[in-house]
Amino acid sequence: MSDMNQQMTARYKNNFLKEIEEQAEMGDWVKMCMQCGVCSGSCPTNFHGGWDHPPQELFMMIRAGKRDEVLSSNSMWQCVSCYNCYVRCPRKVPITHVMHGLAEYAYRLGRAPKMQPTLHLSQTFWNNATKYGRVNEVKLTQSLYFKDGIGSGIKKALEMQSMALGLVKAKRLNPMEAIGGGHKCKDLKGIHAMLAKARELEAKRKGRQPA
Amino acid sequence: MTVATNQTILVVGGGISGMTAALEAAETGKHVVLVEKNPYLGGRTAQLYRYFPKMCHPTCGLEINLRRLKANPRIQVLTMAEVTGISGTKGDYTVNLKTNPRFVNENCTACGECAKAVTGEVDDAFNYNLGKIKVAYLPHAMAYPQRYVLDPAILGTPDADKAKAACKYNAIDLEQKEETVSLKAGAIVWATGWQPYDAEKLTPYRYGEFPNVITNVEFERLADPHGPTGGKILRPSDGKEAKNIAFIQCAGSRDENHLRHCSRFCCMGSLKQTHYVQEAYGDEGKSTIYYIDIRAIDRFEDFYAKVKANPNVSFVKSKVARISEDKDGNPVCWGVNTEGYVRYSNPHDLVVLAVGMQPSVKGVDIPAEVMADSSGFIMADPANAGIFGAGCATNALDVNRAVQSATAAALRAIQVVNKVARAEA
Ligand SMILES: Cc1cc2nc3c(=O)[nH]c(=O)nc-3n(C[C@H](O)[C@H](O)[C@H](O)COP(=O)(O)OP(=O)(O)OC[C@H]3O[C@@H](n4cnc5c(N)ncnc54)[C@H](O)[C@@H]3O)c2cc1C
Ligand code: SF4
Ligand code: SF4
Ligand code: SF4
Ligand code: SF4
Numbered sequence: 001m002s003d004m005n006q007q008m009t010a011r012y013k014n015n016f017l018k019e020i021e022e023q024a025e026m027g028d029w030v031k032m033c034m035q036c037g038v039c040s041g042s043c044p045t046n047f048h049g050g051w052d053h054p055p056q057e058l059f060m061m062i063r064a065g066k067r068d069e070v071l072s073s074n075s076m077w078q079c080v081s082c083y084n085c086y087v088r089c090p091r092k093v094p095i096t097h098v099m100h101g102l103a104e105y106a107y108r109l110g111r112a113p114k115m116q117p118t119l120h121l122s123q124t125f126w127n128n129a130t131k132y133g134r135v136n137e138v139k140l141t142q143s144l145y146f147k148d149g150i151g152s153g154i155k156k157a158l159e160m161q162s163m164a165l166g167l168v169k170a171k172r173l174n175p176m177e178a179i180g181g182g183h184k185c186k187d188l189k190g191i192h193a194m195l196a197k198a199r200e201l202e203a204k205r206k207g208r209q210p211a
Numbered sequence: 212m213t214v215a216t217n218q219t220i221l222v223v224g225g226g227i228s229g230m231t232a233a234l235e236a237a238e239t240g241k242h243v244v245l246v247e248k249n250p251y252l253g254g255r256t257a258q259l260y261r262y263f264p265k266m267c268h269p270t271c272g273l274e275i276n277l278r279r280l281k282a283n284p285r286i287q288v289l290t291m292a293e294v295t296g297i298s299g300t301k302g303d304y305t306v307n308l309k310t311n312p313r314f315v316n317e318n319c320t321a322c323g324e325c326a327k328a329v330t331g332e333v334d335d336a337f338n339y340n341l342g343k344i345k346v347a348y349l350p351h352a353m354a355y356p357q358r359y360v361l362d363p364a365i366l367g368t369p370d371a372d373k374a375k376a377a378c379k380y381n382a383i384d385l386e387q388k389e390e391t392v393s394l395k396a397g398a399i400v401w402a403t404g405w406q407p408y409d410a411e412k413l414t415p416y417r418y419g420e421f422p423n424v425i426t427n428v429e430f431e432r433l434a435d436p437h438g439p440t441g442g443k444i445l446r447p448s449d450g451k452e453a454k455n456i457a458f459i460q461c462a463g464s465r466d467e468n469h470l471r472h473c474s475r476f477c478c479m480g481s482l483k484q485t486h487y488v489q490e491a492y493g494d495e496g497k498s499t500i501y502y503i504d505i506r507a508i509d510r511f512e513d514f515y516a517k518v519k520a521n522p523n524v525s526f527v528k529s530k531v532a533r534i535s536e537d538k539d540g541n542p543v544c545w546g547v548n549t550e551g552y553v554r555y556s557n558p559h560d561l562v563v564l565a566v567g568m569q570p571s572v573k574g575v576d577i578p579a580e581v582m583a584d585s586s587g588f589i590m591a592d593p594a595n596a597g598i599f600g601a602g603c604a605t606n607a608l609d610v611n612r613a614v615q616s617a618t619a620a621a622l623r624a625i626q627v628v629n630k631v632a633r634a635e636a
Contacts, residue, residue: 036461036503040554041532041546042415047554057552088415088532090466 005109007209009067016065023206025101032091033059039085039095051075055085055095058102071111076103077118120147130195133185138177217395218628218635219244220621221306222402223294226254227610228602228617229402230276235621236400237285241628244394245286248293250313251354252277254404255603256610258337258428260435263483263609264514270353272610277355290356295391297399301597302631304396312387314361319382321349321357328377329370333362335439338432341447342439347374352437361385397631398597398624401581401589402617405568405603408463408470415533416462416564422448423542424534424562426462427480434487444491446561448540453561454492457544458484459531460502464567464607472586474567474607478506481565482518489523498524499559501531501544527555534562568607597627 012019020027040054146153167173225247325347335344410418436442458481488496507515601620602613
């Protein structure tokens with residue numbers, strides 16, 4: 001991870017905007033922002049929970065080359081993907097997607113904030129889904145509930161007990177999936193090959209060393 | 212060989228641009244037909260209270276043009292007439308017109324007795340429907356022609372007979388009907404002007420729902436002594452004096468979801484309107500301009516600098532994200548200030564949306580050689596066509612620039628009919 005950070009710092013020197021344009025998904029939209037403020041003013045989170053910077057400020061910081069502050073910012077992880085900003089932006093900047101792109105890129109560089117709950121959720125989900133080619137809901141819930149220790153995990157599980165039972169009854173949740181690996185998708189090898197190919201293509205498109 | 216036909220120049224739209232083009236052409240000796248869909252000439256300019264940058268009254272500039280017009284026998288003015296279609300080619304056009312009945316003929320002396328006699332009222336279009344007007348009316352005090360109009364709603368009501376009985380000059384003719392006419396023309400100047408962008412489409416601003424959110428064109432009428440409030444700046448919900456006024460710039464302009472272009476006049480329009488607030492309430496009148504950038508181009512920079520120096524006017528660099536209403540009916544502007552990225556939610560007495568300009572060309576069947584840009588403004592191809600755009604039909608312009616473009620269009624039209632004349636000779 002930090003190898004990639006060094007590699008990118010060396011490649012783009014002080015041109016952080018170019019780095020974001022080429023390396024972060026949807027990053028080439030950043031230059032379209034005219035700093036009107038509609039996105040920030042429309043964000044229903046009201047930046048509660050302590051956003052480091054509203055989206056519009058983040059875009060300005062990218063242009064100003066504030067690499068460290070942007071990559072380690074918690075803002076893109078706080079976005080709840082409501083799309084309010086996206087539909088209202090007068091320049092049609094896909095802000096929500098840019099936020100995702102920035103978050104993903106910061107993670108790849110190993111610069112994302114540690115112990116960030118959104119990051120933890122995304123990572124757990126990704127590992128769970130790619131391991132067997134399908135999401136194992138029982139295991140996913142378990143690992144999310146128990147992330148802060150056994151005590152709080154049991155408490156959360158008890159709180160959600162009636163909902164879980166309802167889901168089992170409606171055949172939306174199968175407790176047997178907790179035993180062993182759970183069932184896998186039919187062509188697991190195929191899925192893994194596809195993911196590997198996608199990684200290879202992305203590396204080629206972005207001029208990165210294949211991971 | 213060019214087919215020899217009409218040497219008339221047809222001007223569509225009798226706003227400041229159309230009047231200018233008609234005058235410039237007629238004063239070089241050409242025959243001109245000027246077609247206007249309203250009952251009066253002057254267009255949107257007549258609906259302004261004052262002009263930037265000199266802060267004079269628009270009627271003053273219009274009056275000079277009207278005097279030139281009255282003195283010129285080569286211009287034929289058709290009011291309440293709309294162009295519905297054009298066919299043919301350069302040097303040989305056929306134009307279809309629809310004329311609406313005024314129900315009042317040339318005998319009218321504008322004595323006003325018919326208006327006194329009737330009781331029925333209709334929406335006052337000249338004042339953007341902010342008030343009501345009698346069914347027999349003069350559109351506005353300085354209207355040209357100075358002739359009354361009967362609204363079609365009067366037909367079949369007792370008011371129709373009352374109006375007719377009141378008129379001592381035999382000027383009322385209730386038998387007038389809608390007519391279609393077709394005319395020949397060698398060249399056409401297209402000067403149909405602009406329309407304010409529909410503010411209801413800017414949903415986060417709740418125009419149409421919150422009475423104290425109005426548009427810039429409506430604000431012009433509120434400030435005008437001839438307007439619905441007699442020139443008092445009162446807010447629509449409760450008639451309270453509006454002393455703390457917000458102006459929201461780029462309302463609908465510079466927006467991929469609405470109008471793509473910058474409407475160019477609206478920064479200056481709002482800067483001008485802060486003068487109205489100052490004039491009405493002195494130091495008690497406070498204006499706040501919410502903006503992305505202030506675009507006061509070239510010589511207007513001085514005007515901007517003066518407004519900026521006024522301590523009663525503040526500037527917030529931010530496009531307002533949404534408007535809510537508090538319990539006292541005050542509109543509250545929400546957003547984030549780009550200078551410091553601070554959140555704000557500011558209550559005001561009244562919010563004025565600086566809505567942008569949209570070309571009013573839609574609904575007319577114009578020939579294919581007249582092209583439109585992505586905003587719908589027309590772009591004629593001067594090399595091949597005999598139809599030339601003028602004023603705000605071609606771009607978002609202030610009066611000064613609209614007049615310049617009208618003169619250019621008149622010169623092009625003159626060249627076309629000169630060519631026709633040479634071919635005929
Ligand atoms: C709030 C506000 C304030 C402004 N203040 C200023 C200012 O202070 N100074 C300044 O320089 N500019 C100002 N402007 C800009 C100014 O209004 C325009 O530049 C001006 O109106 C342009 O004139 P025009 O003749 O091109 O168009 P218009 O005034 O729109 O005239 C077009 C005419 O064509 C007629 N028409 C339309 N369609 C047809 C048809 N199919 N057939 C026949 N007739 C038709 C219309 O009825 C109208 O009379 C302001 C604008 C706004 C919105
Ligand atoms: S709404 Fe769009 S243009 Fe405006 S500040 Fe946000 S990203 Fe930039
Ligand atoms: S998508 Fe994210 S940044 Fe945009 S308004 Fe919603 S929470 Fe805020
Ligand atoms: S129509 Fe007759 S009554 Fe009405 S203003 Fe004209 S002259 Fe007077
Ligand atoms: S003139 Fe000013 S308010 Fe009007 S669209 Fe341009 S920047 Fe916006």
